[in-house]
Amino acid sequence: MNEITIALAKGRLAEKSIPLFERCGIDCSELKQQNRKLIFYDMKKKIRFILVKPTDVPTYVEYGVADIGIVGKDSLMEENKPLYEMLDLGFGKCTLCIAGFDVISNASITFANKRVATKYPNIARNYFSNKGETIDIIKLNGSVELGPLVGLADVILDIVESGMTLKANGLLILEEICSISARLVVNRVSLKTKGDTIQGLISNIKKNLEEC
Secondary structure, rough: OOOOOEEEEOOOHHHHHHHHHOOOOOOOOOOOOOOOEEEEEEEEOOOEEEEHHHHHHHHHHOOOOEEEEEEEEEHHHHOOOOOEEEOOOOOOEEEEEEEEHHHHHOOOOOOOOOOOOEEOHHHHHHHHHHHOOEEEEEEEOOOOOOOHHHOOEEEEEEEEOHHHHHHHHHEEEEEEEEEHHHHHHHOHHHHHHHHHHHHHHHHHHHHHHHHH
């Protein structure tokens, strides 16, 4: 049996992945420990987990450091790596949106001068380009909601879960782009060289998802 390396996005997606892997019979006891380790093993199943920044998961899988990755659809869209997207895991659900102040009171915002604050410059560029709009992209890594509040941006492009942060800051969802959730992706070469092992694990995961 080939050893499989799985890259998990740090934070909530990794936490939500653990029960799923446990239902598949994988030992996640190391993963559940509160420490600073970044690499974990189930020696019996020959599975190695690595914890990485969410935006880095596609890169680790693309280069074959990881055979499989669990990551949000937003990161996949932004990074646009040549990976096989195998499963929608159904958790980590949110919506990718354009948000800002009431569009009626923002009549001065035109196609030519719209400033968009976002953590996702590639998604923003493609989305507005497909609408025939030219925008100025302002890349932010922190709370993008602050952009319109201080006049840095006209609108934001970001993921929205409950909408409470937007509401608390007087912002509205102006457009919904697409639904986001956790996805299982696979390295293209790994699917050929470790196909039986990977497909077996995916079938096990899919079965457990359907039973939930």
